[in-house]
Amino acid sequence: MSSVEERIAALVAVALAWREPDHPARAEAVARTLEADNRYTEEMLAFALNQAMHQVTEQALMLWLDGRSASSAQRVSVWTGDPEPLAGWRDLLAVMLVGHRGLVRLPDSSPHLLPAFVEELETLLANVQVTVVGAQSLDRLPDGVEAVLGSGDDSTMDALGAACEDAGLDASRCLLRGEQVAVGVLGGGESAGERIGLAEDVLLYGGVGRHTVKLIWAPAEQSPDPLLDAFAGFRELMPAHPSMNGTLQMPRAFLAAADTPHAWGEGFLVSWGEPSVQQPGHLRWAPYEDLREVATWLVAHADTFSIVVASPRVGERLAWPGPVVEPGDAHRPPLVGAPGLDDPIALLARL
Incomplete structure (x- = not known):
């Protein structure tokens, strides 16, 4: 050995x-x-x-x-x-x-x-x-x-x-x-860099992976347009797989038939509604009136997601004891102390 x-x-x-x-x-x-x-x-x-x-x-x-x-x-x-x-x-x-x-x-x-x-x-x-x-x-x-x-x-x-x-x-x-998936929480006023970082967290692997953001909570009065622009800009650097647009055609048609507000771009789809995880490439945008509402939801669904993605100023206000990472860090976990990931060495060393 x-x-x-x-x-x-x-x-x-x-x-x-x-x-x-x-x-x-x-x-x-x-x-x-x-x-x-x-x-x-x-x-x-x-x-x-x-x-x-x-x-x-x-x-x-x-x-x-x-x-x-x-x-x-x-x-x-x-x-x-x-x-x-x-x-x-x-x-x-x-x-x-x-x-x-x-x-x-x-x-x-x-x-x-x-x-x-x-x-x-x-x-x-x-x-x-x-x-x-x-x-x-x-x-x-x-x-x-x-x-x-x-x-x-x-x-x-x-x-x-x-x-x-x-x-x-x-x-x-x-x-x-x-x-598990990741959950994003916006507070309004995110910087351009934070929006691009969040675009990476949402879109990087075509909407799959346990650290991919599949649901975003946002203030009820916040427009999604700046984030959608960031998504489009990210897709210019990191193109979607050619099959992704075809895959999203059916959910787009379903949302249109149900009169559910939604938007789409190259390789992504965003819909507005109750917080729920959709298929890969389809992000749910859930409005909130008070961050306490978000914290309550996080506690009730803690076993379904790995991390919360939020800016430091939102993370400080969010009454949530679990792991929080900054936008752009979801897919960049360190080897040591990675938020939302267990330490396999802890099990292996005690065998």
Whole structure:
């Protein structure tokens, strides 16, 4: 088994190489990912990879690990079902840092990025104890699995939880994260930079992902026009997948037939009404009269969302004890102390 210093050195070296878009392994993995069954674009994948690879430094990994390690290497199943380009990235890093043996199951939407990264790790590090595989049956866990890290939709996590129970795994050895989204709260008077940041939080991955803003609360008297302009400007930098406009045609027609106020642009749709999560690419705009109304809703629905996105001045006034991030930070969580994300190392180190 390699030492933690050797594992960190290999992770940092490969991540450094992968910061370059033209790095052969990265470029090939991106090209293959764009051919998979997803709605990613080259710009979206570039964002995800650049964000992840620039986080992997020796200092950051050592700080995250914080001296924790496994008393013995155990087999950990990582089930990645989140619809994000690098689903499972944090769990993979955590398994490697702690020193367990990982079996990583990839989502069909992104089956090439993590395997290519691990394959390159194997050229620098003897005995990489992480295996990346495609789809697996949820009827039963792979033989020898002693812990599970899972993420995905609620029905999948329910099935994975049942498989853990059938395998006799204690709940303390299974970290399962069901569906969640992010909620935005406007206070009026957001700056141009904050509006662009919020546009990124809403639109980046085509409206999918547990940190994607799917619902925005806004003062009843506030016009959405400045934010819609920011959406249009963001789409000039980060185009939507070509299929997105067609996907949104049916909900647009439904809203029109129901006389529901709505607006749309390239690759996005915004509707006004009661706070509820819509399909990817469709943002709900919910008006409020008093921030206390928003805080009450947040408390009642706390298990359905991961973070609140709000400017500092709104966050200070919002009587909400949960994680709040500034506009533009939803898809940029740090490795250490990431708001709205658990720490898988905490579970892995106590196995």
